Amino acid sequence: MTRFDTRATRPHDLAACDCPVCGAPAALFQTLDALIYWRCPTCQARFLSPDQHPAQEDERAHYLTHENHPDDPGYRRFLGRLTTPLLARLAPGSRGLDYGCGPGPALAAMLREAGHDVALYDPFFAPDPAPLADAYDFVTCTEVAEHFHHPAQDFARLRSLVRPGGWLAVMTCFQTDDDRFANWRYRKDPTHVVFYREATFRHLAQIWGWSCDVPLKDVVLMQQPGVGP
Numbered sequence: 001m002t003r004f005d006t007r008a009t010r011p012h013d014l015a016a017c018d019c020p021v022c023g024a025p026a027a028l029f030q031t032l033d034a035l036i037y038w039r040c041p042t043c044q045a046r047f048l049s050p051d052q053h054p055a056q057e058d059e060r061a062h063y064l065t066h067e068n069h070p071d072d073p074g075y076r077r078f079l080g081r082l083t084t085p086l087l088a089r090l091a092p093g094s095r096g097l098d099y100g101c102g103p104g105p106a107l108a109a110m111l112r113e114a115g116h117d118v119a120l121y122d123p124f125f126a127p128d129p130a131p132l133a134d135a136y137d138f139v140t141c142t143e144v145a146e147h148f149h150h151p152a153q154d155f156a157r158l159r160s161l162v163r164p165g166g167w168l169a170v171m172t173c174f175q176t177d178d179d180r181f182a183n184w185r186y187r188k189d190p191t192h193v194v195f196y197r198e199a200t201f202r203h204l205a206q207i208w209g210w211s212c213d214v215p216l217k218d219v220v221l222m223q224q225p226g227v228g229p
Contacts, residue, residue, distance in 0.1 A: 017038050019042065019045055019047070020047055020148075020150060020152055020194065021040065021151045021152060021194065021196070022040060022043040022152070024042035026038040027039055027040075027041060029046055030181060032182050036048070037181075040200075042203065043199065043200045044196075044197040044200050045195065045196055045200045046175055046194070046195040047193060047194040047195065048193040048194070050149070053149050053193050054191055058191075059124070059147070070104050070109045075106055079106060079107050079142060081171065081218065082140065082171045082219050083114070085216070085221060086138065086140070086167065086221060087114050089221065089223075090138060090167070092115060093117070094117075095118075095119075095137050095138075096136050096137060096138040096139060096140060097118065097138075097161055098120050098121070099122075099141045099144065099158060099161070100121070100122050100141055100142070100143075100144030100147070101121065101126055103122075105120055111140070119134070119136070132161065134161070135162065135163045136161055136163060137166045138166055138167040139158055139161050139162050139169070140169045140170075141170045142169075142170075142171040145170055146173070146189075146192040146193070147192065162224050164225065165223070165224060165226030167221055167224075168221075168222045168223075168224075169220070169221050169222075170219075171218055171219050171220075173195075174196060174198055174218050175195035175197055198214050201220045201222065202214075209225065210224050210225065211223045
């Protein structure tokens with residue numbers, strides 16, 4: 001089975017495409033190896049044509065090739081790029097959700113070790129929808145947003161899971177240089193279909209009325225306003 005549907009795209013399909021992140025009209029960006037990419041002039045996202053997204057069974061098979069063990073020191077250092085600034089902002093004993101936890105929820109383990117209660121959800125590896133009916137002090141989404149086939153819907157769900165005053169913490173590799181896009185390792189992952197810039201998250205936060213902090217490249221901490229007095 002081929003990973004992508006690379007059927008020829010009809011000319012009228014190329015004439016218009018809306019950004020799946022913010023809904024604004026997008027423009028053609030690049031065609032690489034028969035894959036068509038678009039760019040959004042409004043939120044600065046780049047994304048693969050929706051009709052070329054990988055099938056679910058291919059996605060899951062690819063995820064199973066990842067070796068992200070919860071006890072791997074190198075993986076923990078990588079996740080520390082998000083946990084360190086997030087933990088500095090959380091009250092003791094906060095309650096959170098690791099959205100897209102994967103088969104080895106190392107991030108949840110790190111946050112639990114820091115004294116926080118963390119629920120899990122993943123459409124492939126922790127598909128019980130019960131945690132999605134609750135609300136949390138923080139929601140984490142690490143190396144997940146680039147896989148969203150319908151990012152506007154996914155971000156709407158993530159927003160709904162965050163309590164007033166709570167945090168949405170996202171880690172994804174920012175796309176910064178169009179000249180290097182063709183050979184960028186992140187693009188070459190066949191399950192990555194949307195690519196964000198810092199400006200993308202700042203645009204979303206502005207639309208939502210949330211604050212947006214980028215403590216370091218590839219890490220975004222977005223806070224919902226708290227309840228007034």
